[in-house]
Amino acid sequence: MTAEKIVHISLTELEKNFQEVERGLTNQEALEEANRCLYCYDAPCTKACPTGIDIPAFIKKIASGNLLGSAKTIMFQNPVGASCARVCPTDELCEGACVLNDSTKPIMIGNLQRYATDWAIHNEQTLFTPGKPNGRKIAVIGGGPAGLSAARELARFGFDVTIYEAADQAGGLNTYGIVSFRLPQKISFWEVAQVEKMNVKIRTNTVVGKDISVSELLDQFDRIVLAAGMAQVPNLGIEGEDLDGVYDAIEFVKATKTGQLSKNFIGKRVVVIGAGNTAIDGATCSVRLGAANVKILYRRTMAEMTAYDFEYEFAKQDGVEFRWLTAPKRIIGDQNGKVIGIECVRMKLDEPEADGRRKAKPVEGSEFVIPTDAVIKAIGQTRHTALIEQFGLYHEDGIVKVDPETFQTSNPKIYACGDIIFGKGKGEAMVVSAAQQGKKAAAAIHREFSTVESLNELYPS
Numbered sequence: 001m002t003a004e005k006i007v008h009i010s011l012t013e014l015e016k017n018f019q020e021v022e023r024g025l026t027n028q029e030a031l032e033e034a035n036r037c038l039y040c041y042d043a044p045c046t047k048a049c050p051t052g053i054d055i056p057a058f059i060k061k062i063a064s065g066n067l068l069g070s071a072k073t074i075m076f077q078n079p080v081g082a083s084c085a086r087v088c089p090t091d092e093l094c095e096g097a098c099v100l101n102d103s104t105k106p107i108m109i110g111n112l113q114r115y116a117t118d119w120a121i122h123n124e125q126t127l128f129t130p131g132k133p134n135g136r137k138i139a140v141i142g143g144g145p146a147g148l149s150a151a152r153e154l155a156r157f158g159f160d161v162t163i164y165e166a167a168d169q170a171g172g173l174n175t176y177g178i179v180s181f182r183l184p185q186k187i188s189f190w191e192v193a194q195v196e197k198m199n200v201k202i203r204t205n206t207v208v209g210k211d212i213s214v215s216e217l218l219d220q221f222d223r224i225v226l227a228a229g230m231a232q233v234p235n236l237g238i239e240g241e242d243l244d245g246v247y248d249a250i251e252f253v254k255a256t257k258t259g260q261l262s263k264n265f266i267g268k269r270v271v272v273i274g275a276g277n278t279a280i281d282g283a284t285c286s287v288r289l290g291a292a293n294v295k296i297l298y299r300r301t302m303a304e305m306t307a308y309d310f311e312y313e314f315a316k317q318d319g320v321e322f323r324w325l326t327a328p329k330r331i332i333g334d335q336n337g338k339v340i341g342i343e344c345v346r347m348k349l350d351e352p353e354a355d356g357r358r359k360a361k362p363v364e365g366s367e368f369v370i371p372t373d374a375v376i377k378a379i380g381q382t383r384h385t386a387l388i389e390q391f392g393l394y395h396e397d398g399i400v401k402v403d404p405e406t407f408q409t410s411n412p413k414i415y416a417c418g419d420i421i422f423g424k425g426k427g428e429a430m431v432v433s434a435a436q437q438g439k440k441a442a443a444a445i446h447r448e449f450s451t452v453e454s455l456n457e458l459y460p461s
């Protein structure tokens with residue numbers, strides 16, 4: 001399917017466009033692939049996985065038909081391992097490190113991980129049980145990958161855990177932000193259910209700082225894990241942002257994930273601003289909503305783009321056009337306040353900025369107009385600075401500062417993990433890193449309250 005080909009389309013056809021693109025491996029394919037693995041000692045693939053999944057072990061279990069064991073091996077190290085099987089940039093992580101890159105082609109680790117976890121989902125397996133209660137209470141703020149991972153681990157250690165989640169459902173960006181055709185909601189919901197089965201209480205529709213105060217939480221809980229992620233897309237700061245037809249990419253993707261498919265995009269021209277994964281998702285969703293032409297504008301070049309390579313390729317296959325060194329100057333509306341175009345200016349690259357990326361400067365007199373019916377803003381995410389300040393935590397521009405090993409904040413009773421601590425200039429945030437940080441924060445809290453002996457029991461060498 002390319003952007004140009006879709007003109008007339010029904011809502012049912014649109015729904016089909018949002019079904020998962022990649023099909024899973026068949027039993028035969030999974031078995032053959034598992035048998036290709038060399039089960040390396042000191043496996044480089046495991047070292048390259050931020051959560052340290054024992055990859056040869058889970059692959060061997062697939063080869064021997066032990067799919068429950070395989071799913072447990074994956075999910076033990078990564079409480080959102082079913083989502084990661086679909087959304088991880090595996091070519092930069094485990095598959096990129098596979099020794100078979102040197103001779104043939106790497107093992108399809110992501111697809112095998114999906115095969116084992118899909119089996120567990122399909123067979124409604126419960127993978128873990130809560131630890132013996134230790135009488136301590138922990139509040140986790142945010143039920144995204146970081147919060148779920150921390151909560152699952154804390155429950156395994158015997159803590160009494162409550163997650164406070166602002167949205168209708170937990171799962172964070174796995175539930176609402178990463179497009180359905182790569183990550184269907186049912187996968188995220190299964191991971192949430194696994195955490196609930198550990199006796200973790202999830203209070204949805206509860207905004208910390210509004211529905212429950214920070215001081216109440218500090219009074220009621222022994223420790224707090226702050227895992228609230230990042231917030232909405234920032235404003236571009238140009239004329240015309242309030243026009244009808246201008247969208248926030250995250251809200252836009254969320255609408256498609258919650259079934260609010262609009263026929264308004266059929267045959268339309270769409271311009272997306274930004275070149276990270278959010279921009280790609282905004283563009284590929286527009287194509288699936290029937291847009292006739294989708295352009296991504298980026299002020300720098302392909303070399304500075306932060307979207308993963310596989311996301312970029314995916315967008316190109318969808319027929320999305322990329323306009324490098326192009327920045328928006330103003331959005332143009334008609335007399336009814338509806339978007340009809342965007343004025344842009346050409347850019348040139350200059351000296352590197354503080355984050356190492358080269359600065360882009362406008363080329364004087366190079367303005368031009370691109371006619372468009374919709375503009376999707378995808379230039380990153382703002383920060384939960386007000387919430388962080390309610391907690392009185394040390395932060396830099398809304399990025400909570402933590403100890404890199406324990407994830408403890410400037411308040412020793414509060415830990416933070418996931419996108420809320422993700423710094424600028426570090427490429428794109430990843431689900432798998434958020435999951436690992438949640439695990440490490442949980443382990444640090446456990447260490448605070450327990451003896452070395454009990455740690456050895458839980459993590460036998």
Ligand SMILES: Cc1cc2nc3c(=O)[nH]c(=O)nc-3n(C[C@H](O)[C@H](O)[C@H](O)COP(=O)(O)OP(=O)(O)OC[C@H]3O[C@@H](n4cnc5c(N)ncnc54)[C@H](O)[C@@H]3O)c2cc1C
Pocket residue numbers: 087088089141142143144145146147164165166167170171172173174177178179206207208209227228229230250253277278281384387417418419420429430431432434
């Ligand atoms: C469009 C898009 C596409 C992406 N694609 C990929 C991808 O392909 N692969 C990949 O690895 N990563 C991807 N990412 C990044 C990844 O989704 C994040 O790094 C990851 O979700 C971070 O997890 P988190 O738990 O820190 O935050 P989130 O997933 O954002 O979860 C935070 C949770 O906290 C809740 N919350 C916020 N404030 C409050 C409050 N005051 N009270 C209570 N709850 C609150 C939110 O509702 C949310 O549920 C993508 C991100 C975006 C935006």
Ligand code: SF4
Pocket residue numbers: 036037038039040043044045046055056097098099100107109
């Ligand atoms: S590096 Fe490749 S071959 Fe070796 S264990 Fe990992 S997946 Fe198997």
